[in-house]
Amino acid sequence: xxxxxxxxxxxxxxxxxxxxxxxxxxxxxxxxxxxxxxxxxxxxxxxxxxxxxxxxxxxxxxxxxxxxxxxxxxxxxxxxxxxxxxxxxxxxxxxxxxxxxxxxxxxxxxxxxxxxxxxxxxxxxxxxxxxxxxxxxxxxxxxxxxxxxxxxxxxxxxxxxxxxxxxxxxxxxxxxxxxxxxxxxxxxxxxxxxxxxxxxxxxxxxxxxxxxxxxxxxxxxxxxxxxxxxxxxxxxxxxxxxxxxxxxxxxxxxxxxxxxxxxxxxxxxxxxxxxxxxxxxxxxxxxxxxxxxxxxxxxxxxxxxxxxxxxxxxxxxxxxxxxxxxxxxxxxxxxxxxxxxxxxxxxxxxxxxxxxxxxxxxxxxxxxxxxxxxxxxxxxxxxx
Amino acid sequence: xxxxxxxxxxxxxxxxxxxxxxxxxxxxxxxxxxxxxxxxxxxxxxxxxxxxxxxxxxxxxxxxxxxxxxxxxxxxxxxxxxxxxxxxxxxxxxxxxxxxxxxxxxxxxxxxxxxxxxxxxxxxxxxxxxxxxxxxxxxxxxxxxxxxxxxxxxxxxxxxxxxxxxxxxxxxxxxxxxxxxxxxxxxxxxxxxxxxxxxxxxxxxxxxxxxxxxxxxxxxxxxxxxxxxxxxxxxxxxxxxxxxxxxxxxxxxxxxxxxxxxxxxxxxxxxxxxxxxxxxxxxxxxxxxxxxxxxxxxxxxxxxxxxxxxxxxxxxxxxxxxxxxxxxxxxxxxxxxxxxxxxxxxxxxxxxxxxxxxxxxxxxxxxxxxxxxxxxxxxxxxxxxxxxxxxxxxxxxxxxxxxxxxxxxxxxxxxxxxxxxxxxxxxxxxxxxxxxxxxxxxxxxxxxxxxxxxxxxxxxxxxxxxxxxxxxxxxxxxxxxxxxxxxxxxxxxxxxxxxxxxxxxxxxxxxxxxxxxxxxxxxxxxxxxxxxxxxxxxxxxxxxxxxxxxxxxxxxxxxxxxxxxxxxxxxxx
Numbered sequence: 001x002x003x004x005x006x007x008x009x010x011x012x013x014x015x016x017x018x019x020x021x022x023x024x025x026x027x028x029x030x031x032x033x034x035x036x037x038x039x040x041x042x043x044x045x046x047x048x049x050x051x052x053x054x055x056x057x058x059x060x061x062x063x064x065x066x067x068x069x070x071x072x073x074x075x076x077x078x079x080x081x082x083x084x085x086x087x088x089x090x091x092x093x094x095x096x097x098x099x100x101x102x103x104x105x106x107x108x109x110x111x112x113x114x115x116x117x118x119x120x121x122x123x124x125x126x127x128x129x130x131x132x133x134x135x136x137x138x139x140x141x142x143x144x145x146x147x148x149x150x151x152x153x154x155x156x157x158x159x160x161x162x163x164x165x166x167x168x169x170x171x172x173x174x175x176x177x178x179x180x181x182x183x184x185x186x187x188x189x190x191x192x193x194x195x196x197x198x199x200x201x202x203x204x205x206x207x208x209x210x211x212x213x214x215x216x217x218x219x220x221x222x223x224x225x226x227x228x229x230x231x232x233x234x235x236x237x238x239x240x241x242x243x244x245x246x247x248x249x250x251x252x253x254x255x256x257x258x259x260x261x262x263x264x265x266x267x268x269x270x271x272x273x274x275x276x277x278x279x280x281x282x283x284x285x286x287x288x289x290x291x292x293x294x295x296x297x298x299x300x301x302x303x304x305x306x307x308x309x310x311x312x313x314x315x316x317x318x319x320x321x322x323x324x325x326x327x328x329x330x331x332x333x334x335x336x337x338x339x340x341x342x343x344x345x346x347x348x349x350x351x352x353x354x355x356x357x358x359x360x361x362x363x364x365x366x367x368x369x370x371x372x373x374x375x376x377x378x379x380x381x382x383x384x
Numbered sequence: 385x386x387x388x389x390x391x392x393x394x395x396x397x398x399x400x401x402x403x404x405x406x407x408x409x410x411x412x413x414x415x416x417x418x419x420x421x422x423x424x425x426x427x428x429x430x431x432x433x434x435x436x437x438x439x440x441x442x443x444x445x446x447x448x449x450x451x452x453x454x455x456x457x458x459x460x461x462x463x464x465x466x467x468x469x470x471x472x473x474x475x476x477x478x479x480x481x482x483x484x485x486x487x488x489x490x491x492x493x494x495x496x497x498x499x500x501x502x503x504x505x506x507x508x509x510x511x512x513x514x515x516x517x518x519x520x521x522x523x524x525x526x527x528x529x530x531x532x533x534x535x536x537x538x539x540x541x542x543x544x545x546x547x548x549x550x551x552x553x554x555x556x557x558x559x560x561x562x563x564x565x566x567x568x569x570x571x572x573x574x575x576x577x578x579x580x581x582x583x584x585x586x587x588x589x590x591x592x593x594x595x596x597x598x599x600x601x602x603x604x605x606x607x608x609x610x611x612x613x614x615x616x617x618x619x620x621x622x623x624x625x626x627x628x629x630x631x632x633x634x635x636x637x638x639x640x641x642x643x644x645x646x647x648x649x650x651x652x653x654x655x656x657x658x659x660x661x662x663x664x665x666x667x668x669x670x671x672x673x674x675x676x677x678x679x680x681x682x683x684x685x686x687x688x689x690x691x692x693x694x695x696x697x698x699x700x701x702x703x704x705x706x707x708x709x710x711x712x713x714x715x716x717x718x719x720x721x722x723x724x725x726x727x728x729x730x731x732x733x734x735x736x737x738x739x740x741x742x743x744x745x746x747x748x749x750x751x752x753x754x755x756x757x758x759x760x761x762x763x764x765x766x767x768x769x770x771x772x773x774x775x776x777x778x779x780x781x782x783x784x785x786x787x788x789x790x791x792x793x794x795x796x797x798x799x800x801x802x803x804x805x806x807x808x809x810x811x812x813x814x815x816x817x818x819x820x821x822x823x824x825x826x827x828x829x830x831x832x833x834x835x836x837x838x839x840x841x842x843x844x845x846x847x848x849x850x851x852x853x854x855x856x857x858x859x860x861x862x863x864x865x866x867x868x869x870x871x872x873x874x875x876x877x878x879x880x881x882x883x884x885x886x887x888x889x890x891x892x893x894x895x896x897x898x899x900x901x902x903x904x905x906x907x908x909x910x911x912x913x914x915x916x917x918x919x920x921x922x923x924x925x926x927x928x929x930x931x932x933x934x935x936x937x938x939x940x941x942x943x944x945x946x947x948x949x950x951x952x953x954x955x956x957x
Contacts, residue, residue: 043539044538045537045538045539047539050670056672056673057672057673058670058671058672058673059670059671059672059673060668060669060670061666061668061669062666063665063666063667063668063669064668064669064670067668084665088664088665089665090665098667098668099668101668102668102670105670116769116773116774116775117670117672117674118672118674118773118774118775118776119773119774119775121670123670123671123672124669124670124671124672125671125672125673125674125676125773125776126671126672126673126674127673127675127676128673128674128675129673130413130442130673131413131539131673132413132538132539132540132541132542134538306680310732310768312767313764313767313768314732314733314734314760314764316760316763316764316767317767318767318770319767319770333675333771336678336679336680337675
């Protein structure tokens with residue numbers, strides 16, 4: 001009986017809903033001292049993932065996701081406190097204090113990248129890629145399997161695809177990715193700069209709100225006008241595949257390093273280049289390279305790789321890994337964590353799209369999960 | 385048995401929501417490799433529900449300590465009718481849940497640990513108020529029930545579930561009388577297997593190995609209403625507000641309790657309803673993705689991370705280059721080194737820079753070069769630590785120090801103890817209680833100094849007489865670098881050994897570094913500058929909060945990272 005009366009009163013109240021699921025972008029204003037992009041992905045249960053500059057991944061509980069959502073929407077602090085206070089039936093002072101502390105933590109992360117967030121910001125640490133995701137963090141799009149003149153064509157698996165997607169089709173792929181909640185796209189190949197529509201695709205990525213990166217041998221980037229054009233279109237970062245024996249690589253570096261864009265140089269350590277590796281790192285440092293990606297072609301070189309990592313650190317170079325580069329799984333951190341059963345990011349934190357739209361867990365992992373142009377995202381993700 | 389083909393069935397969806405209680409929601413992560421749900425329709429118009437879950441908890445996840453099981457929204461049941469066990473051990477902590485409209489099973493001492501597995505079984509009897517009349521083209525009235533078995537929050541589960549769902553119809557029905565309804569959301573076959581169970585009940589069974597633990601599946605059956613009491617069957621299609629019925633309940637209460645009582649009741653229910661519609665607030669919580677321990681740091685690099693005093697770190701570098709036979713102390717106060725002309729190949733960059741600094745004869749220039757070396761070292765450690773947890777790494781190296789001491793202290797003979805002490809010297813020196821612990825460990829017993837020790841003290845060349853220690857047992861030092869002499873090393877009483885090391889540290893403070901605070905400030909100003917006050921990350925949000933970030937420090941710690949807490953107060957040596 002009381003239950004029915006209770007139901008009667010219930011009917012007068014609208015059920016409080018969590019904030020709408022989706023992906024939201026906050027971009028630093030042009031006059032900000034640090035350029036940054038924040039992507040908030042709100043999940044259907046109200047929790048969220050906040051990705052800082054396409055690199056630092058934060059997992060937010062429902063409350064933190066809601067505060068971030070309001071901040072990205074541009075709400076004033078007082079209005080946020082009012083809203084949260086009302087929605088959660090908590091004192092306004094509590095909401096305001098929690099909001100301030102939350103904002104401080106995000107500010108500190110954005111402005112002090114060396115800060116240990118566990119020690120100084122009271123955050124929890126979770127192992128990379130250990131959480132269940134509704135979509136990957138990144139999509140690696142191989143625009144073409146064509147390669148630059150002078151490059152061994154066998155490095156690209158051309159036999160896997162019969163055609164390349166058109167500009168409009170790639171735009172559809174990007175739109176699908178954005179709608180699925182993927183905030184970051186890397187144009188790769190083959191050699192993606194061989195696609196004449198690359199600037200157009202970067203422009204479209206920028207319009208959507210995607211962070212865009214380019215993985216290239218850099219030969220076309222040696223033309224300053226072309227590089228500046230890509231930057232102007234909204235390219236966020238470049239990953240150069242080092243070919244120290246080709247002067248076009250060094251020319252590209254000379255053009256790119258003074259520009260206002262993050263550049264990382266990838267080098268694969270092989271038995272052939274091992275001896276000259278320290279000198280190469282020194283030369284890169286002298287060319288103002290501050291970020292490198294290192295991998296090895298064979299596991300027996302892991303000690304040499306560790307030494308190269310030590311040298312890079314001593315040269316003040318940051319190291320990045322988990323990028324779609326040759327031997328991407330054989331990087332220094334992977335060897336260091338080999339005995340710790342670290343979750344793999346391939347197929348979970350990132351996916352790879354072939355030139356015809358087929359989706360693979362990662363480059364070289366030839367298990368087709370679907371086609372991003374023709375299959376619904378849910379179907380592809382379910383197979384990952 | 386034939387498939388039910390009727391198009392209109394009066395049913396109400398029974399939402400049986402079962403999920404692991406997210407007390408620390410971010411931490412729970414598990415798989416449910418097997419699940420079985422049995423629903424027995426009893427002749428008294430109730431049902432019995434049985435859940436069988438096999439949990440596989442993830443390696444780094446929160447222990448599964450509570451399982452909350454939602455019960456049908458309008459159902460009636462008693463806690464005393466619910467039994468449960470985990471791995472066959474009876475669960476006694478069965479309460480109404482604070483989190484779902486249902487019950488909470490407290491697993492207590494039998495909670496499933498991270499990486500562990502366990503089977504949870506629950507049985508609820510006498511669950512009532514669940515049936516509705518079905519609209520069937522049949523010759524008699526039919527009752528219906530739809531049932532959505534448990535599912536878990538998608539954030540907390542992974543993998544597939546081998547799920548079996550069994551509807552046990554009431555006893556006394558023939559196999560031609562009941563009907564099944566196409567399941568909703570089900571990845572397996574719509575058509576169930578059918579049979580008679582051990583109690584001769586008609587059994588419909590749906591099974592799939594590709595179900596999801598977070599999947600929402602609905603199963604239903606209809607059957608002749610005569611096998612259960614008519615009073616157990618709801619006549620409404622759905623539970624909706626019906627004014628006449630509400631007044632039918634309100635008026636008698638009004639008569640019995642009076643006008644004030646009913647106002648109180650109305651207000652209380654209204655407040656309760658309003659609160660129910662609000663969201664549950666937990667303080668904002670952030671978890672960051674990152675690796676844990678950074679292994680492979682040298683003891684010097686670990687010292688930077690552990691914010692050891694600069695003079696101690698410089699001493700450690702001195703010991704390192706001396707050990708590698710790259711240099712030799714020619715004078716202790718003021719400290720002077722003789723750098724070998726041919727340097728070993730395995731010198732690290734900071735060791736090379738250290739030696740370069742000591743080639744400088746001008747004290748101020750040398751000091752400046754050492755500061756530059758330290759700045760580079762701090763930055764290198766910072767680069768190496770990117771993506772790793774400082775907190776966990778510091779804890780890891782503290783454990784190494786602890787184990788180093790343990791090896792020394794557990795040695796059974798003075799000789800072995802001294803040998804272990806020598807071997808572990810790189811790490812034990814990092815202990816802030818190094819001096820007192822050395823004294824305590826060795827007392828007045830001998831400490832055999834490392835084979836390279838003679839290079840740190842020019843007086844040892846004359847048999848260590850000036851060290852104040854008795855030469856109880858000579859040790860021939862190996863020739864090193866360009867040296868070819870044979871030297872007898874001292875063994876010192878514990879207190880003297882510690883004092884000797886500390887003396888070297890002090891020599892750095894006094895003769896090389898000068899004012900330690902000033903020296904350190906020259907480093908931290910570069911490695912950890914006072915941040916420029918910037919606007920809030922979210923520009924339009926009404927300004928900054930309380931403000932955070934690091935700052936230059938004026939203590940003696942290395943402070944490798946921006947925002948370093950610099951908790952060096954009194955620590956170090």
